[in-house]
Amino acid sequence: MKIKIDFIENGTVTSVKGFKAGAVNAGIKKKSSKPDLGIIYSETPCTAAGVFTRNKIKAAPVIVCQNRLPADDIQVIIANSGCANAVSGQQGMKDALEMAALAAKKTRVNPASALVASTGVIGRNLPMDIVKQGIVSIELSENGGHDFARAIMTTDTVSKEIAISVNDGLFTIGGVAKGSGMIHPDMGTMLCFITTDAAVDKDFLSGMLRTAADVSFNMVSVDTDTSTNDTMIIMANGLAYNDRINEKTELAEAFQEALNEVCTYLAKAVAADGEGASKLIEVNVTGALDIESAKICARTIAASPLVKTAIHGCDPNWGRIIAAAGRSGAEVVEEKTDLSICGISLLKKDSAIQTGNGEVSKAMAEKIVVIDLNLNLGKASATAWGCDLTAEYVSINADYTT
Amino acid sequence: MKIKIDFIENGTVTSVKGFKAGAVNAGIKKKSSKPDLGIIYSETPCTAAGVFTRNKIKAAPVIVCQNRLPADDIQVIIANSGCANAVSGQQGMKDALEMAALAAKKTRVNPASALVASTGVIGRNLPMDIVKQGIVSIELSENGGHDFARAIMTTDTVSKEIAISVNDGLFTIGGVAKGSGMIHPDMGTMLCFITTDAAVDKDFLSGMLRTAADVSFNMVSVDTDTSTNDTMIIMANGLAYNDRINEKTELAEAFQEALNEVCTYLAKAVAADGEGASKLIEVNVTGALDIESAKICARTIAASPLVKTAIHGCDPNWGRIIAAAGRSGAEVVEEKTDLSICGISLLKKDSAIQTGNGEVSKAMAEKIVVIDLNLNLGKASATAWGCDLTAEYVSINADYTT
Numbered sequence: 072m073k074i075k076i077d078f079i080e081n082g083t084v085t086s087v088k089g090f091k092a093g094a095v096n097a098g099i100k101k102k103s104s105k106p107d108l109g110i111i112y113s114e115t116p117c118t119a120a121g122v123f124t125r126n127k128i129k130a131a132p133v134i135v136c137q138n139r140l141p142a143d144d145i146q147v148i149i150a151n152s153g154c155a156n157a158v159s160g161q162q163g164m165k166d167a168l169e170m171a172a173l174a175a176k177k178t179r180v181n182p183a184s185a186l187v188a189s190t191g192v193i194g195r196n197l198p199m200d201i202v203k204q205g206i207v208s209i210e211l212s213e214n215g216g217h218d219f220a221r222a223i224m225t226t227d228t229v230s231k232e233i234a235i236s237v238n239d240g241l242f243t244i245g246g247v248a249k250g251s252g253m254i255h256p257d258m259g260t261m262l263c264f265i266t267t268d269a270a271v272d273k274d275f276l277s278g279m280l281r282t283a284a285d286v287s288f289n290m291v292s293v294d295t296d297t298s299t300n301d302t303m304i305i306m307a308n309g310l311a312y313n314d315r316i317n318e319k320t321e322l323a324e325a326f327q328e329a330l331n332e333v334c335t336y337l338a339k340a341v342a343a344d345g346e347g348a349s350k351l352i353e354v355n356v357t358g359a360l361d362i363e364s365a366k367i368c369a370r371t372i373a374a375s376p377l378v379k380t381a382i383h384g385c386d387p388n389w390g391r392i393i394a395a396a397g398r399s400g401a402e403v404v405e406e407k408t409d410l411s412i413c414g415i416s417l418l419k420k421d422s423a424i425q426t427g428n429g430e431v432s433k434a435m436a437e438k439i440v441v442i443d444l445n446l447n448l449g450k451a452s453a454t455a456w457g458c459d460l461t462a463e464y465v466s467i468n469a470d471y472t473t
Numbered sequence: 474m475k476i477k478i479d480f481i482e483n484g485t486v487t488s489v490k491g492f493k494a495g496a497v498n499a500g501i502k503k504k505s506s507k508p509d510l511g512i513i514y515s516e517t518p519c520t521a522a523g524v525f526t527r528n529k530i531k532a533a534p535v536i537v538c539q540n541r542l543p544a545d546d547i548q549v550i551i552a553n554s555g556c557a558n559a560v561s562g563q564q565g566m567k568d569a570l571e572m573a574a575l576a577a578k579k580t581r582v583n584p585a586s587a588l589v590a591s592t593g594v595i596g597r598n599l600p601m602d603i604v605k606q607g608i609v610s611i612e613l614s615e616n617g618g619h620d621f622a623r624a625i626m627t628t629d630t631v632s633k634e635i636a637i638s639v640n641d642g643l644f645t646i647g648g649v650a651k652g653s654g655m656i657h658p659d660m661g662t663m664l665c666f667i668t669t670d671a672a673v674d675k676d677f678l679s680g681m682l683r684t685a686a687d688v689s690f691n692m693v694s695v696d697t698d699t700s701t702n703d704t705m706i707i708m709a710n711g712l713a714y715n716d717r718i719n720e721k722t723e724l725a726e727a728f729q730e731a732l733n734e735v736c737t738y739l740a741k742a743v744a745a746d747g748e749g750a751s752k753l754i755e756v757n758v759t760g761a762l763d764i765e766s767a768k769i770c771a772r773t774i775a776a777s778p779l780v781k782t783a784i785h786g787c788d789p790n791w792g793r794i795i796a797a798a799g800r801s802g803a804e805v806v807e808e809k810t811d812l813s814i815c816g817i818s819l820l821k822k823d824s825a826i827q828t829g830n831g832e833v834s835k836a837m838a839e840k841i842v843v844i845d846l847n848l849n850l851g852k853a854s855a856t857a858w859g860c861d862l863t864a865e866y867v868s869i870n871a872d873y874t875t
Contacts, residue, residue, distance in 0.1 A: 128799030128807055158795050158807060158820070193792020194825055299796050376778075377870055384871025390595020393560050394701050397530030405530055405560060418560070423596055462864035468779055469786025 074325040075238050076332055082234025083216030084245040088268040089114045089310040092215035094222035097205025099198060100153035100191070108205040109215075109222030111148045111264055112178050117306035118270075119145035119186070120277035122284045124301030130157035131167035132187040133302055139186060141273045145306055148264055149174035150188040150223050151202065152249070157193045157299040166197045173206045188262050188302045190225055190249060216247065223249040223262050226467055231340040237329045241322075242269035242311040244329055248288075248337040250344075261341055263288065263303040265333060269326060270309035272317040279327050280305050287334035290366065290455040291342045292374035305330075342456035347463030351439045352382055356401075357452040358445040364401035365453035371399035372442060373457030382440050383459035387431035389417045392442060402448055409445040413437065420447070476727040477640050478734055484636025485618030486647040490670040491516045491712040494617035496624035499607025501600060502555035502593070510607040511617075511624035513550045513666055514580050519708035520672075521547035521588070522679035524686045526703030532559035533569035534589040535704055541588060543675045547708055550666055551576035552590040552625050553604065554651070559595045559701040568599045575608045590664050590704045592627055592651060618649065625651040625664050628869055633742040639731045643724075644671035644713040646731055650690075650739040652746075663743055665690065665705040667735060671728060672711035674719040681729050682707050689736035692768065692857040693744045694776035707732075744858035749865030753841045754784055758803075759854040760847040766803035767855035773801035774844060775859030784842050785861035789833035791819045794844060804850055811847040815839065822849070 079086045094109030121140040123133050139145070149170055156163050167187050175185035189197070220230035227249050234245035250261025271279070284303055309315075316322050343351040354373045359365035372378055375395040381388040389410055396403050410418040413434035417423065440459075487494050496511030523542040525535050541547070551572055558565050569589050577587035591599070622632035629651050636647035652663025673681070686705055711717075718724050745753040756775045761767035774780055777797040783790040791812055798805050812820040815836035819825065842861075 126796060126799040127803075127805045128795055155792070158792055158825070160825075192790065193796055194790075194820070195792075299792075299799060376866075380867050380870035383867065386872050388594070390557070390560055390597075390701075393530055394528060394595055397528040397701060401529075403529045418596070423560070423562075460867055462867045464778075465782050465785065465862055465864045465867065468782035470788050 074328050076329060077236045079234040079236055082245060083220060083232040084111055084247050084264060084266040085213050085216035086234035087243045087245040087266040089308045090245070090266045091211040091213055092219040093209045093211040094215065094218040095205050095209050098201045099151055105224070106218055106222035107153045108151045108202065108209065109219035110174055110209050110211060111219055111266065112211050113146050113306055113308045115308050115310065116144040116146055116184065117308045118143055118273045118276055119304060119306045120273070120280045121302065121304040122281055124298055126299050128158060128299045130155050130189060130300040131159060131163040132156055132189045133300060134164065135167045135171060136186050136188070136302060136304065139183065140304070141277045143273055144181065144184050145186060146180040147174045147178050147185040148188065148304060148306070149185065149206070150262060152223050152225050153191040154189060154195055154197050155191045155193045155300050156189040156197050159194070159196050162196050166199055169199065170197070170202060173203060177206055177209070186304060188300070190223060190262055190300050193299060216245065220247040223247070225249065226346050227344055229344055231337050231344070233333055233336045235329060235333060237325065242267060242313055244333050246333045246337050248341055250341040261288065261301060263337060265305040267305065267307045268309065268311040269307055270311065270313055270315045271307045271326065272315060275317045276305060276307060279330055282327060283330045283334040286331055287338035290370060290453065291338045292370060292455070292457045339456050342458050345458035346467045347461040348458030349461060350382060350459045352379070352442065352457045352459065353439060354442045354444070354455045354457070355452070356444050356446065358447045358449060359451040359453070360402050360449040362451045362453065365451040368396050368399045368401035368444070368446070369453045369455035371395050372444070373455040376460055379457065379460035382435060383461050385432045385435040387412060387417070387428050387435065392444065393418070396444060401446070403446060404448065407447040409447060411443045413441055476730050478731060479638045481636040481638055484647060485622060485634040486513055486649050486666060486668040487615050487618035488636035489645045489647040489668040491710045492647070492668045493613040493615055494621040495611045495613040496617065496620035497607050497611050500603045501553055507626070508620055508624035509555045510553045510604065510611065511621035512576055512580070512611050512613060513621055513668065514613050515548050515708055515710045517710050517712065518546040518548055518586065519710045520545055520675045520678055521706060521708045522675070522682045523704065523706045524683055526700055528701050530560060530701045532557050532591060532702040533561060533565040534558055534591045535702060536566070537569045537573060538588050538590070538704060538706065541585065542706070543679045545675055546583065546586050547588060548582040549576045549580050549587040550590065550706060550708070551587065551608070552664060554625050554627050555593040556591060556597050556599050557593045557595045557702050558591040558599050561596070561598050564598050568601055571601065572599070572604060575605060579608055579611070588706060590702070592625060592664055592702050595701060618647065622649040625649070627651065628748050629746055631746055633739050633746070635735055635738045637731060637735060639727065644669060644715055646735050648735045648739050650743055652743040663690065663703060665739060667707040669707065669709045670711065670713040671709055672713065672715055672717045673709045673728065674717060677719045678707060678709060681732055684729060685732045685736040688733055689740035692772060692855065693740045694772060694857070694859045741858050744860050747860035748869045749863040750860030751863060752784060752861045754781070754844065754859045754861065755841060756844045756846070756857045757854065758846050758848065760849045760851060761853040761855070762804050762851040764853045764855065767853040770798050770801045770803035770846070770848070771855045771857035773797050774846070775857040778862055781859065781862035784837060785863050787834045787837040789814060789819070789830050789837065794846065795820070798846060803848070805848060806850065809849040811849060813845045815843055
């Protein structure tokens with residue numbers, strides 16, 4: 072099936088039929104006037120699926136969502152920033168369940184139809200009195216997606232939002248994400264909520280979400296640290312009244328492609344807004360022996376502190392890229408490898424190309440630095456995204472809680 | 474066998490009987506007056522063994538040494554800084570072999586009795602005219618170890634040297650190491666040369682060196698980047714005239730213990746002098762299910778950018794330590810985990826201990842920050858070392874070649 076994708080101007084989760092959202096500054100983040108508590112609500116029950124952190128230490132809200140998904144009757148997601156509700160003991164689990172129940176009560180849905188997510192400092196309990204008051208005062212509206220997107224930000228400098236219309240309004244997909252630090256592939260360390268009016272089978276939705284995460288968020292790294300709170304949830308309310316999508320329907324491929332598009336857009340936005348980042352790094356590995364090699368090679372380069380600092384300084388120190396590829400675990404043969412940075416060829420099958428460093432350095436001054444590495448060993452390829460490593464990253468993280 | 478270790482004042486590789494060394498400023502590093510080319514020489518042929526980088530991309534000198542070791546007739550090691558001779562094509566291999574041959578010629582030994590090592594920028598060829606002139610002008614002496622230690626430094630701020638006398642002079646072990654950036658466990662990313670007058674069997678020496686590397690250099694991380702040039706070589710000239718050490722001799726255990734001591738000392742020195750570092754981080758993991766879990770858990774915490782930045786800022790954000798343990802691959806159960814920083818208990822089996830952040834922060838202001846994590850699952854333990862992550866690391870690496 073042919074697919075046509077149109078980006079919706081100012082698109083967000085509430086650009087999708089039947090979804091409302093809202094947020095307030097509850098006061099969970101002290102000394103901040105920004106929203107820190109938000110709700111996404113669907114007028115009708117949704118098919119919903121999630122992918123979650125693989126960290127052995129999982130935050131209480133992650134466990135709540137894992138127990139409830141996939142499901143056919145989800146209507147509400149409540150999320151907060153300022154406190155991760157992770158490593159928070161039995162009280163943490165009680166609080167996560169209560170937060171979901173309060174959101175369900177507010178929107179008059181079954182308690183089991185509500186999901187919950189948190190992000191922020193690990194090892195603290197939620198200030199539940201503040202959360203309770205906050206939930207009561209949230210106003211839900213069809214334009215509330217932007218407020219919700221801001222409510223889940225921590226060190227993010229910009230909100231990450233998108234909505235697309237597929238095949239002239241056949242269905243719509245919206246998405247918001249947060250993430251800036253503790254970002255490393257293994258479910259892409261962040262919160263991400265996707266809404267769609269497409270009608271999709273529950274079990275098929277889980278698989279499609281996993282596939283989309285694998286090519287998008289799981290290919291992003293800011294700092295190699297994987298969070299305890301990674302949560303990515305999709306809610307499909309079916310209000311587009313399309314033929315229900317499952318593995319047998321013609322629309323399945325188009326939906327997967329559209330979902331990948333939304334997730335890749337958000338993943339790149341997360342990488343570009345990595346803590347302290349001034350540049351987006353895109354690493355394209357081609358000619359790998361197999362897809363796993365291509366992925367691990369691209370991700371290792373995108374995550375290498377020495378590659379990241381060199382790119383920050385516009386330093387064409389390309390040996391670091393080859394060294395990172397060599398330690399990645401992928402098969403790499405020095406004599407076969409081709410490398411270029413920003414389209415300028417630097418290594419061609421073991422011969423360093425004599426290029427003026429000035430020329431490469433100048434090209435690297437752009438906001439997006441593209442690394443193309445051809446291993447010339449096979450046919451597999453993968454793309455990973457990251458950001459440069461700056462002194463600002465250190466200063467953001469040296470005094471996060473104090 | 475009981476072992477008594479005495480540290481030799483100002484000890485280095487030439488503190489060992491029969492070893493001489495020397496170095497010159499050949500000019501490989503432009504704009505530097507520091508030595509950049511050095512030789513270690515033994516008056517008599519040595520049993521020698523090495524461990525090397527596991528990076529798929531190996532520098533030419535690494536391949537030369539791998540082909541020659543283990544051996545019974547090594548007498549010379551030549552090493553340079555300023556150029557890694559890695560990703561340097563067929564010319565690079567020719568240059569590495571010629572460098573070894575020139576060092577052999579100078580010291581009048583068989584060409585196959587010489588080893589070679591390089592460190593510095595990847596992707597460039599050695600300036601062989603400068604190297605040739607440099608080799609001729611090196612003067613070898615019994616006090617030359619210090620000059621040699623300085624000649625292999627790159628971004629190191631201090632030289633790393635040690636010598637110990639075992640059981641009142643029964644035998645002596647000396648060692649030098651360099652390493653500051655591109656430091657991550659998998660053979661500990663650096664150059665390290667060990668000299669000893671003990672008589673040791675060739676094959677037994679290899680195993681002992683690997684064991685020592687595993688508890689020392691392989692437990693160090695500065696920045697998760699593994700180098701193309703990692704080289705660790707031990708030369709044992711037998712001039713102590715002890716009963717030749719092999720797996721059957723009583724002295725074997727004492728020699729292993731002494732070798733571990735030397736390597737751990739140098740490994741900690743490498744971690745403490747990590748690029749831009751202001752603190753040494755020591756992570757002790759106990760109660761792990763097995764030794765591999767203990768190691769991967771300790772190393773993941775020591776390498777976590779978020780742990781490293783928090784320690785830099787004396788920020789007791791201990792949730793990051795638990796999150797790093799959780800993503801390490803080791804089995805971790807939140808309800809069983811105990812954590813303390815600098816001896817102050819912060820988490821005891823899922824209950825955060827209420828401690829004044831000010832107290833912990835003050836303790837973290839010391840030059841050495843010790844993290845003790847008890848997983849309470851088994852009996853295995855491991856220690857890893859790292860350093861804090863500072864803005865200085867970024868500035869050192871943003872313009873390394875330009």
